[in-house]
């Protein structure tokens with residue numbers, strides 16, 4: 001699921017999602033977005049990114065959520081960019097209006113795999129970092145996201 005060109009980015013925690021985007025030719029900006037919009041994947045060559053796509057994440061949201069949103073939008077880029085029109089908007093809670101649920105689930109799975117590689121989690125646990133909050137902190141994600149990743153009830 002994770003493209004080969006960004007696999008090495010997933011070898012250290014916290015995973016550098018901006019570096020992953022850069023390697024895929026996608027620019028990421030943090031900016032004030034419209035109400036209830038957490039992230040946008042935009043096909044707009046005028047920004048001059050290598051892929052022709054840019055991602056905006058809502059600067060008002062906490063950094064762990066901006067990271068997840070960027071990773072989620074990157075998931076849409078990797079998996080669905082041919083299905084994305086000029087613009088795909090995501091709301092953190094109501095992802096999303098113009099994408100099917102299936103694509104939302106896939107983008108979330110991609111984001112989880114990118115930000116929380118299982119083998120890295122395993123290594124952390126072997127070194128005694130085994131609480132949800134400790135792991136969430138190490139990986140720069142919310143405790144809820146980490147719980148889901150670990151298959152724990154949230």
Ligand SMILES: [Zn+2]
Pocket residue numbers: 072076089090095096099103104107
């Ligand atoms: Zn989405």
